Amino acid sequence: xxxxxxxxxxxxxPLVGALAISLAGRIGPNIREAATAITSxxxxxxxxxxxxxxxxxxSPSIEVSEVMPGLSITFxxxxxxxxxxxxxxxxxxxxxxxxxxxxxxxxxxxxTRFFVCFALALSATVGVAFAGNLFTLFLCYExxxxxxxxxxxxxxxxxxxxxxxxxxxxxxxxxxxxxxPAIIWTYTVAGTGDFTAGGILAGKLNDPEIGLLLALFVFxxxxxAVMPMHKWLPAAMVAPTPVSAxxxxxxxxxxxxxxxxxxIIYIFGIEYLFKSPSSEWLLYVAAFxxxxxxxxxxxxxxxxxxxxxxxxxxxxxVVMATAILKPLAEVGAALHMVxxxxxxxTLFFAAGAIYVASKKTEIHQLRGIxxxxxxxxxxxxIGALSMxxxxxxxxxxxKWYILAGAFEANNLVAVFxxxxxxxxxxxxxxxxxxxxxxxxxxxxxKDHGEAPFLTVLALTLTAxxxxxxxxxxxxxxxxxxxxxxxxS
Amino acid sequence: xxxxxxxxxxxxxxxxLSAPLIVLLQPRGLAWxxxxxxxxxxxxxxxxxxLAVLDGQALQYAMGGWTAPYGIALSxxxxxxxxxxxxxxxxxxxxxxxxxxxxxxxxxxxxxLFYAAWLLVLSGLVGIVVSAxxxxxxxxxxxxxxxxxxxxxxxxxxxxxxAVFKYLMMGTIGATFYLIGVGLIYMMTGxxxxxxxxxxxxxxxxINPVLVAAGFITIGLALKAxxxxxxxxxxxxxxxxxxxxxxxxxxxxTKVALYVLIRFDYMIFQATLEDxxxxxxxxxxxxxxxxILIASAVAMFEGHLKRRLASSSIAQIGYILLGVxxxxxxxxxxxxxxxxxxxxxxxxxxxxxACLAYQYRDLRLDQLGGAAARMPWTCAAFVVCGLSLIGVPxxxxxxxxxxxxxxxxxxxxxxxxxxxxxxxxxxxxxxYVWRIVEALYFQAPVEGEGPTSEAPIQMLLVxxxxxxxxxxxxxxxxxxxxxxxSAAALLLEGSN
Numbered sequence: 001x002x003x004x005x006x007x008x009x010x011x012x013x014p015l016v017g018a019l020a021i022s023l024a025g026r027i028g029p030n031i032r033e034a035a036t037a038i039t040s041x042x043x044x045x046x047x048x049x050x051x052x053x054x055x056x057x058x059s060p061s062i063e064v065s066e067v068m069p070g071l072s073i074t075f076x077x078x079x080x081x082x083x084x085x086x087x088x089x090x091x092x093x094x095x096x097x098x099x100x101x102x103x104x105x106x107x108x109x110x111x112t113r114f115f116v117c118f119a120l121a122l123s124a125t126v127g128v129a130f131a132g133n134l135f136t137l138f139l140c141y142e143x144x145x146x147x148x149x150x151x152x153x154x155x156x157x158x159x160x161x162x163x164x165x166x167x168x169x170x171x172x173x174x175x176x177x178x179x180x181p182a183i184i185w186t187y188t189v190a191g192t193g194d195f196t197a198g199g200i201l202a203g204k205l206n207d208p209e210i211g212l213l214l215a216l217f218v219f220x221x222x223x224x225a226v227m228p229m230h231k232w233l234p235a236a237m238v239a240p241t242p243v244s245a246x247x248x249x250x251x252x253x254x255x256x257x258x259x260x261x262x263x264i265i266y267i268f269g270i271e272y273l274f275k276s277p278s279s280e281w282l283l284y285v286a287a288f289x290x291x292x293x294x295x296x297x298x299x300x301x302x303x304x305x306x307x308x309x310x311x312x313x314x315x316x317x318v319v320m321a322t323a324i325l326k327p328l329a330e331v332g333a334a335l336h337m338v339x340x341x342x343x344x345x346t347l348f349f350a351a352g353a354i355y356v357a358s359k360k361t362e363i364h365q366l367r368g369i370x371x372x373x374x375x376x377x378x379x380x381x382i383g384a385l386s387m388x389x390x391x392x393x394x395x396x397x398x399k400w401y402i403l404a405g406a407f408e409a410n411n412l413v414a415v416f417x418x419x420x421x422x423x424x425x426x427x428x429x430x431x432x433x434x435x436x437x438x439x440x441x442x443x444x445x446k447d448h449g450e451a452p453f454l455t456v457l458a459l460t461l462t463a464x465x466x467x468x469x470x471x472x473x474x475x476x477x478x479x480x481x482x483x484x485x486x487x488s
Numbered sequence: 489x490x491x492x493x494x495x496x497x498x499x500x501x502x503x504x505l506s507a508p509l510i511v512l513l514q515p516r517g518l519a520w521x522x523x524x525x526x527x528x529x530x531x532x533x534x535x536x537x538x539l540a541v542l543d544g545q546a547l548q549y550a551m552g553g554w555t556a557p558y559g560i561a562l563s564x565x566x567x568x569x570x571x572x573x574x575x576x577x578x579x580x581x582x583x584x585x586x587x588x589x590x591x592x593x594x595x596x597x598x599x600x601l602f603y604a605a606w607l608l609v610l611s612g613l614v615g616i617v618v619s620a621x622x623x624x625x626x627x628x629x630x631x632x633x634x635x636x637x638x639x640x641x642x643x644x645x646x647x648x649x650x651a652v653f654k655y656l657m658m659g660t661i662g663a664t665f666y667l668i669g670v671g672l673i674y675m676m677t678g679x680x681x682x683x684x685x686x687x688x689x690x691x692x693x694x695i696n697p698v699l700v701a702a703g704f705i706t707i708g709l710a711l712k713a714x715x716x717x718x719x720x721x722x723x724x725x726x727x728x729x730x731x732x733x734x735x736x737x738x739x740x741x742t743k744v745a746l747y748v749l750i751r752f753d754y755m756i757f758q759a760t761l762e763d764x765x766x767x768x769x770x771x772x773x774x775x776x777x778x779x780i781l782i783a784s785a786v787a788m789f790e791g792h793l794k795r796r797l798a799s800s801s802i803a804q805i806g807y808i809l810l811g812v813x814x815x816x817x818x819x820x821x822x823x824x825x826x827x828x829x830x831x832x833x834x835x836x837x838x839x840x841x842a843c844l845a846y847q848y849r850d851l852r853l854d855q856l857g858g859a860a861a862r863m864p865w866t867c868a869a870f871v872v873c874g875l876s877l878i879g880v881p882x883x884x885x886x887x888x889x890x891x892x893x894x895x896x897x898x899x900x901x902x903x904x905x906x907x908x909x910x911x912x913x914x915x916x917x918x919x920y921v922w923r924i925v926e927a928l929y930f931q932a933p934v935e936g937e938g939p940t941s942e943a944p945i946q947m948l949l950v951x952x953x954x955x956x957x958x959x960x961x962x963x964x965x966x967x968x969x970x971x972x973x974s975a976a977a978l979l980l981e982g983s984n
Contacts, residue, residue: 065963067887073963139881146880153930161930165922172918176879177911184893184907 003053003060007075007130010046010085014039014123018116025112033100036115040093040122047089047126051479054082061132070192073139076132078195079482080265080334084258085129087338088251091345092122094458095246098349101454102242105356114154114240120147125251128258134183134193134267137259138175141223144255145171148247152239163235170232171222179220182213186267195262199269210268211278217263218282218319223256225312226319227289233312237304241352244304249311249344254337257318261333264322265483274325286320287417289313294424301362303351306428307344310387313421314340321402324414327484329405334480335473336398342466343386343395349459350380353451363432368441372448375456377436379463384429386466389422394469492540496549496562496618499533499572500628502526504611507604516596517587523603524583530610531576538569542970548620561620561681567975568617570824570968571740571747574831575613578739579606581835585950586732588943589842593643593730602642608635609736613744622670623680625748626663629712632744633659636737643730651724658711658721662745665708672701673756682755686982689760702757702764706771709752712745715809716779719802723790726798731842734794738801739835743827746805750812750823750979758815758983765815765983772813777909779806784916788923793844793851796920797837800877803913804830810906811892815983818895820976821969826888828968829876832961833885836873836954840866843943843951853924857931863942867928869955874921876958879914884961887969889914 001009017039024032053060054077061076099118103111124147127140145168153164187193190200205213222229236248247253264273273279290313297309317340321333353376354360354369370377386393399418406414450456469476506526513519540547541564551560564572583606594602612632619625637659641652674680676697677688692698711718722742726734758764780803787799804826811823843866844859845851860867876883889910896906942948961968 067963067965068890068969071890135881142881146875150929156930161926165926168922169918173915176914176918181893181907181911184890184897188894188897 004062014119018119022116036096043089074132075130081129088125098458099242101452105452117150128255151243160238163238166235167232174222178216182216195266202272207278210276221256230312234308245345245348250341261322270325283323286316289316290421298428324405326405326409330484331480332401339394339398343383346383346462353455357451358448367439370436379459382463388425392470394466500615503607507607510604511600519600519603527580527583531580534572534576541569562618563620566971571617575740579610582735585947605635605638639733640729645728648728651728655721655725662708662711665704669701669705672697709749714742723798727794731845735838739831754979755982769813776806776809780913784913787920814899821972822891822895824972824975829884829888833876839951840870846943853927858933860929869951872955878917882962884958887965
């Protein structure tokens with residue numbers, strides 16, 4: 001198999017998997033789960049196999065169809081996309097293990113539809129990761145929105161439909177209303193939309209227009225949840241927890257910040273953008289989002305909504321790191337995508353495990369739960385510490401790089417924002433940890449133990465990853481450094 | 489002369505002469521089989537003609553060997569090829585799927601007459617497209633219109649009668665206006681052949697009658713094409729017609745009138761009248777913008793499935809006209825492309841509606857709750873075609889929307905505003921399509937109502953195939969795009 005066909009296999013595999021899952025769903029749940037497992041393991045094997053090709057310095061690329069002259073569906077492997085695809089495919093396996101435990105433990109309906117849509121969403125995610133130009137990115141981005149809609153609306157009652165409508169409404173209207181015109185504008189100005197090292201817009205646009213185009217991109221990519229386009233993310237929390245965990249902490253939201261990072265690096269070019277004063281606003285908007293979302297998180301009483309607002313803040317970390325426009329900060333942005341993924345998926349897994357075991361959804365109900373669910377809450381603690389950025393967790397590594405980039409650029413706003421938000425993160429996570437471990441639960445609470453084995457297994461694995469990333473982050477840093485090679 | 493040279497004539501003659509024969513096929517099912525076979529032959533001819541014009545041949549045909557300007561001339565170029573494909577394709581798809589639905593809606597003894605009328609519509613519509621003569625266009629227009637009144641009123645829905653009466657009135661006024669215009673032009677030039685008119689109008693010194701003719705012809709055809717605000721006949725006619733007739737007519741009927749409008753304006757008026765481009769743009773652009781916005785808004789609030797889609801059709805005609813009003817290569821090719829893509833999307837949607845209607849008697853949205861659980865394939869096809877109508881990337885509808893936005897950006901200083909209008913209306917399309925999807929998938933079923941099974945396999949196969957075509961032409965639009973670009977080049981060339 002040549003690397004070029006491997007790309008197509010990586011995108012096609014979850015599609016075939018979706019078909020297999022829907023057929024197997026008619027036979028029985030165990031066969032269906034086996035189909036999911038086989039698909040996700042083979043996806044890891046295929047996607048991770050591409051890493052070695054990339055490390056040899058090659059960048060395989062394949063054109064599927066030239067839709068219109070100059071406008072083609074092309075997939076290209078480059079370091080940033082590789083990192084994202086490897087991350088999403090790897091966590092999909094763990095998430096599938098978790099999903100089986102969660103969906104069965106909760107006796108959810110329509111499980112076949114759930115697993116089919118999940119596989120479709122993964123296909124779209126890999127497509128986003130390997131998109132070789134803006135048009136292909138947009139195509140996969142929209143497919144991701146559409147394939148996750150049934151997952152958000154899974155429960156099917158009136159409140160869920162309302163939330164799902166917000167989800168679809170915000171994501172589709174921003175992408176059609178802002179992202180699409182930005183893409184067409186880029187194609188009209190530059191004549192191409194290919195992701196090219198150093199950017200394609202240099203010298204083609206003047207100053208105020210650059211800021212405007214950047215705004216169309218940043219706000220048009222609603223998945224990055226930069227304020228005020230963030231409302232869909234708390235709304236999406238009505239979905240079953242595995243969806244929130246993989247899609248709304250990793251695949252979907254990371255597609256957003258990934259797209260913004262990729263556009264800034266490969267379409268605008270960071271050096272060109274650095275010289276354009278009209279693009280500076282992005283840093284402030286991201287900083288504003290970080291602080292405000294953290295403040296809103298302080299006031300949340302529902303666990304999943306708190307995690308959603310924390311995600312909004314953490315996503316803007318990536319956006320802000322990218323907007324610093326210095327190579328070290330770009331590496332930090334890439335690292336933070338990975339680090340945050342490990343930590344946040346752990347937190348969501350834990351929240352879901354709590355729900356399965358005890359049906360608890362509110363923070364004040366967590367009093368003393370650490371004694372009943374030691375494994376889950378240990379993992380939760382590790383995830384929370386990683387969000388704050390305490391060593392030895394993953395969050396520390398990426399924050400270190402972002403800070404280093406901020407100092408390199410002498411960007412005091414970024415430095416201040418990172419410090420302030422670290423304090424805020426501590427302010428909303430530490431009281432929970434105290435509640436969980438040191439308070440005693442009230443008399444007459446429901447008697448329960450740990451969540452089903454598979455869920456605990458999954459969240460333990462991700463917690464270990466969160467810790468391991470602190471020590472063994474070499475390959476990821478190497479990959480991320482390739483992105484900015486030649487830029488510094 | 490080989491067969492290819494005769495194809496333009498056969499395209500019209502085969503369905504026309506088959507129509508009376510179909511009436512004779514009384515035994516059950518035979519009339520349907522005959523009509524479908526004829527439709528398939530017509531479609532094959534259209535494909536052959538398309539291949540020929542793509543090869544660069546311009547096909548001219550003189551009936552009975554009498555050459556123009558005395559005989560009846562037919563001609564086929566890339567622009568007509570697109571419309572021919574749409575007409576014959578829509579008719580074939582609708583007929584292939586039609587049998588169960590028609591059996592349900594029309595008594596078997598009236599079916600041969602019904603299918604005969606169907607073939608007359610088909611023959612009239614393709615006749616309009618291949619005619620190279622202004623008066624013959626009128627004749628074919630009357631054939632197709634009169635026969636389509638029969639089709640629309642042919643169903644069990646008695647409300648179709650007032651709807652068809654309205655359609656008849658409007659259609660007749662439109663045709664009369666057109667005829668008055670053609671008469672004026674004949675008065676000034678002494679010819680009815682389109683190419684001759686173009687030649688001789690340049691020598692006409694008294695330009696006023698020609699201007700009046702342009703007014704009459706444009707308004708008359710705009711009425712037939714349901715250009716906003718001359719569209720009032722559309723919603724009722726589409727809603728109350730038999731479901732398969734809606735599939736056929738919604739996909740192509742108004743587009744044919746629009747085709748004549750575009751051809752007349754570019755080939756004749758823009759070529760000869762000074763500053764007519766500006767006049768035309770100032771006439772067409774505001775109307776198309778209003779149509780797009782108002783009809784989309786209306787569609788958002790229609791409670792009846794077919795009526796909602798009919799309103800959307802008026803907005804889509806606005807898109808086509810908007811592209812035409814740019815008077816540019818990009819705009820024209822966007823419009824030609826949208827004729828093709830909208831036929832795919834809307835035809836697919838109405839096919840899915842016909843499948844739903846096979847099982848649901850009442851097509852109001854609040855009655856359709858939970859349809860997706862019982863009719864998963866129908867609803868899946870509906871979603872795909874709906875996405876194409878919205879213009880989601882990866883579907884055919886996206887291609888034309890992309891072209892239209894690009895054309896708008898190039899159209900001048902107001903381009904940004906036009907882009908905004910197109911995008912806003914796309915969002916409105918999201919709203920009116922998604923409200924249906926929610927009803928199908930998530931609304932609770934009405935007590936004691938609703939089907940127990942899917943639509944017949946014959947209907948499902950065709951519907952699913954059209955849905956797949958929407959995706960295929962979203963990823964591989966090269967062939968229609970080549971046709972559209974060539975058509976746009978031809979029209980612009982003709983206008984200079």
